[in-house]
Amino acid sequence: LAKTTQPISMDSYEGQEVNITCSHNNIATNDYITWYQQFPSQGPRFIIQGYKTKVTNEVASLFIPADRKSSTLSLPRVSLSDTAVYYCLVGDMSDYKLSFGAGTTVTVRA
Amino acid sequence: ETGVTQTPRHLVMGMTNKKSLKCEQHLGHNAMYWYKQSAKKPLELMFVYSLEERVENNSVPSRFSPECPNSSHLFLHLHTLQPEDSALYLCASSQERGRETQYFGPGTRLLVL
Numbered sequence: 001l002a003k004t005t006q007p008i009s010m011d012s013y014e015g016q017e018v019n020i021t022c023s024h025n026n027i028a029t030n031d032y033i034t035w036y037q038q039f040p041s042q043g044p045r046f047i048i049q050g051y052k053t054k055v056t057n058e059v060a061s062l063f064i065p066a067d068r069k070s071s072t073l074s075l076p077r078v079s080l081s082d083t084a085v086y087y088c089l090v091g092d093m094s095d096y097k098l099s100f101g102a103g104t105t106v107t108v109r110a
Numbered sequence: 111e112t113g114v115t116q117t118p119r120h121l122v123m124g125m126t127n128k129k130s131l132k133c134e135q136h137l138g139h140n141a142m143y144w145y146k147q148s149a150k151k152p153l154e155l156m157f158v159y160s161l162e163e164r165v166e167n168n169s170v171p172s173r174f175s176p177e178c179p180n181s182s183h184l185f186l187h188l189h190t191l192q193p194e195d196s197a198l199y200l201c202a203s204s205q206e207r208g209r210e211t212q213y214f215g216p217g218t219r220l221l222v223l
Contacts, residue, residue, distance in 0.1 A: 032209055043200045043214025044153070045112070094141065094165070094207040100153040 004088045009105040018075040020104050022088030025069045033064060033071045036087045038103070044087060048073070078108045113137040114215035116201050122221045125191060131218045133184040133201030141207040142184040144176060145200040147217075153200070159184060160207040191222045 005023040012018045024033070032051050036044035048055055050062040050071070061074040075082055085103040092098060114135045123129050135142065144156040156170045159178040173195075175187040184201055198217045204210035 030209075034211060041198060041217065041219060043112070043114075043202065043217050044212075046211050046213065049211060092208050093204070093210070093212055094143070094155075094158045094160075098155070102152055 004090055004101060006086075006088050006101070006104045008102060009107070011107050011109065012078055013109050014079055015077050018078050018082070018106055018108075020073045020075075020086055020088075020106070021070055022073070023070045024088070024090045027068050027090050031091050033062065033068075034089045034093075035060070035062065035073045036089065036100075038085045038087065044100070047086075075106075078106075080108050080110060082106065083108045112213045112215065114201060114203055114213050116199075116215035116218050118218060119216065120219045120221075122223065123188070123191065124223055125193070127191075128187070128189040130188065131186040131199055131201075131220075133186075133215055135182055135184075135201075135203040135213070135215075137203060137205075137213060139203040139205050139213075140181055141204045141210070142178060142181070143202040143204075143212065144184065144186050145202065145214075146197050147200060148194075148197040157186075158207060165207060188220075191220075193222050196220055196222045 034049040035047045037047050038044040048060045048062045050064050052064050055062045063072045085105050087100050087103040117132045141160045146154045157176045158165050162178045173190050177185040200217045201215040202212040204212045
């Protein structure tokens with residue numbers, strides 16, 4: 001089971017780009033990397049998922065190097081409403097050993 | 111709106127009460143999940159259902175009893191809870207069990223007095 005490590009917190013200002021890196025050194029060959037966002041008292045919300053190289057959607061980009069031992073979630077031009085906890089997950093989400101962990105608390109200031 | 115609804119959104123109950131949490135998904139998914147999120151703690155996966163069959167139980171106390179009558183509905187029956195069971199209870203669904211993306215409901219905020 002791939003264990004993930006990500007920073008506990010990050011601060012940013014409105015309009016800046018926020019990059020959150022997640023380490024997953026023992027990722028398995030068929031594991032995907034998924035990022036979720038969670039606001040207080042709400043369920044996590046899917047942001048983006050990728051396997052390798054780069055994936056982009058309307059809210060974020062996900063960069064995955066060739067060795068896949070890490071991944072970086074990029075949030076372009078953040079706003080105050082992007083203040084949330086961001087989780088990086090790798091592997092089978094129905095596996096009880098897979099933990100959401102503490103995530104990265106991103107605080108965006110005016 | 112994720113296509114997963116939960117009721118009630120808030121619940122206060124005494125330790126001797128019996129209550130049920132309800133989850134409904136409108137996504138045509140085959141797998142459903144219950145999670146618990148206590149204050150300042152990570153999400154904990156409690157139960158997994160796939161095609162209405164409970165596939166695993168993460169050593170959850172018997173005072174929590176799940177029920178999945180069909181692939182669209184999931185219940186969590188609560189009885190003789192403890193104050194430490196106060197938490198946000200989240201339901202999620204995915205197309206299949208496994209590495210599929212999960213879609214979460216808004217949660218039920220439970221307070222046990």
